[in-house]
Amino acid sequence: MAAANSSNGDSVKSPKRPPPPSPLRFSKFYQSNMRILITGGAGFIGSHLVDRLMENEKNEVIVADNYFTGSKDNLKKWMGHPRFELIRHDVTEPLIIEVDQIYHLACPASPVFYKYNPVKTIKTNVIGTLNMLGLAKRVGARILLTSTSEVYGDPLEHPQTETYWGNVNPIGVRSCYDEGKRVAETLMFDYHRQHGIEIRVARIFNTYGPRMNIDDGRVVSNFLAQALRGEPLTVQSPGTQTRSFCYVSDLVDGLIRLMGGSDTGPINIGNPGEFTMLELAETVKELINPDLEIKIVDNTPDDPRQRKPDITKSKELLHWEPKVKLRDGLTLMEEDFRLRLGVVKNN
Numbered sequence: 349m350a351a352a353n354s355s356n357g358d359s360v361k362s363p364k365r366p367p368p369p370s371p372l373r374f375s376k377f378y379q380s381n382m383r384i385l386i387t388g389g390a391g392f393i394g395s396h397l398v399d400r401l402m403e404n405e406k407n408e409v410i411v412a413d414n415y416f417t418g419s420k421d422n423l424k425k426w427m428g429h430p431r432f433e434l435i436r437h438d439v440t441e442p443l444i445i446e447v448d449q450i451y452h453l454a455c456p457a458s459p460v461f462y463k464y465n466p467v468k469t470i471k472t473n474v475i476g477t478l479n480m481l482g483l484a485k486r487v488g489a490r491i492l493l494t495s496t497s498e499v500y501g502d503p504l505e506h507p508q509t510e511t512y513w514g515n516v517n518p519i520g521v522r523s524c525y526d527e528g529k530r531v532a533e534t535l536m537f538d539y540h541r542q543h544g545i546e547i548r549v550a551r552i553f554n555t556y557g558p559r560m561n562i563d564d565g566r567v568v569s570n571f572l573a574q575a576l577r578g579e580p581l582t583v584q585s586p587g588t589q590t591r592s593f594c595y596v597s598d599l600v601d602g603l604i605r606l607m608g609g610s611d612t613g614p615i616n617i618g619n620p621g622e623f624t625m626l627e628l629a630e631t632v633k634e635l636i637n638p639d640l641e642i643k644i645v646d647n648t649p650d651d652p653r654q655r656k657p658d659i660t661k662s663k664e665l666l667h668w669e670p671k672v673k674l675r676d677g678l679t680l681m682e683e684d685f686r687l688r689l690g691v692v693k694n695n
């Protein structure tokens with residue numbers, strides 16, 4: 349087999365040719381140009397992705413979700429639409445369906461929820477990804493995995509480039525998620541090399557926006573809900589740990605570009621603006637209520653101390669970079685949280 353250069357410059361064997369589409373795909377009822385499966389499509393990012401893909405009249409969108417952290421409510425505007433279908437399905441079980449593209453998002457993302465049943469989180473990442481790759485292989489579909497900046501663990505390189513192999517605890521309480529996603533990435537590349545599957549791997553950095561669960565447990569939704577309820581903002585110690593927050597519309601744009609482009613990834617998709625958790629709390633206070641208290645509380649084990657994406661690759665290969673600044677994104681999210689919490693803005 350001929351040698352070729354991978355995107356990070358390593359020499360790898362040329363992958364096999366991708367499998368042809370399943371003959372079942374072209375039934376006599378075939379209408380759309382593209383039939384797209386989104387696993388985890390009832391969740392926060394997934395439902396925004398559905399909205400964007402449904403804007404294209406040539407797309408037919410199918411969501412498969414077990415509603416562990418997602419909700420039908422996020423998709424209510426599409427219920428009954430002729431180009432939309434919602435299936436209650438757990439990705440740890442095989443799915444027989446004819447599609448052209450798969451956005452594989454299914455996995456609890458908030459640390460509170462992925463630690464709730466860690467064995468199930470691993471099964472979702474490993475067996476779920478195997479099932480979706482098996483489906484991609486059978487029908488010749490292109491598949492995109494939403495991996496995470498957590499594959500870099502508590503990073504010793506800053507900012508993180510895609511060539512960094514990470515610093516991950518394999519036996520810690522976060523491992524079900526970060527090691528689970530690392531195995532999911534491995535499976536993606538093995539199916540690509542061994543079976544010629546067309547893969548795309550996105551490494552997403554902390555994303556926020558409307559429709560996050562109010563009591564999701566992640567920092568932006570926690571601070572906003574606390575601020576609107578007039579409660580103290582719980583900064584986990586020491587508060588100097590950093591994150592880089594990407595608004596959900598920017599993220600979705602990046603995912604669609606990655607799926608449509610020719611690079612397999614892995615590719616970082618995130619906003620390089622970096623903030624400490626204390627700075628984030630101060631920003632939320634300033635925007636919503638300057639009288640709020642900030643309370644330092646205990647942290648959880650293995651919390652990464654710093655995180656910031658190097659997005660050189662997504663700029664060059666996807667011509668993508670985030671547009672929404674943190675303050676603007678927080679204001680958009682505040683509107684959604686006010687509506688859902690029933691808290692009116694006093695001017």
Ligand SMILES: NC(=O)c1ccc[n+]([C@@H]2O[C@H](COP(=O)([O-])OP(=O)(O)OC[C@H]3O[C@@H](n4cnc5c(N)ncnc54)[C@H](O)[C@@H]3O)[C@@H](O)[C@H]2O)c1
Pocket residue numbers: 387388389390391392393394412413414415416417418419437438439440452453454455456457458472476494495496497551552553554555556
């Ligand atoms: N939001 C972020 O900051 C972020 C960052 C990095 C990676 N990601 C990844 O993006 C994806 C979506 O994240 P999100 O923030 O929208 O989270 P979310 O929890 O809102 O959405 C996850 C969805 O997957 C569904 N799900 C979970 N387990 C399932 C299973 N076994 N079978 C079928 N459906 C299942 C949930 O019900 C939910 O609808 C996840 O894969 C996550 O790891 C998110």
Ligand SMILES: O=C(O)[C@H]1O[C@H](OP(=O)(O)OP(=O)(O)OC[C@H]2O[C@@H](n3ccc(=O)[nH]c3=O)[C@H](O)[C@@H]2O)[C@H](O)[C@@H](O)[C@@H]1O
Pocket residue numbers: 456457458459495496497498552553554555565566567568570571582583584585589591625647648651652
């Ligand atoms: O973007 C990523 O790659 C990953 O980031 C997040 O994991 P994490 O960064 O730990 O997200 P949060 O739970 O929002 O925590 C961010 C920081 O805020 C702090 N925090 C959290 C909650 C809170 O109330 N207060 C607080 O200070 C945490 O200690 C942590 O340092 C997501 O939850 C994962 O799904 C995702 O894969």
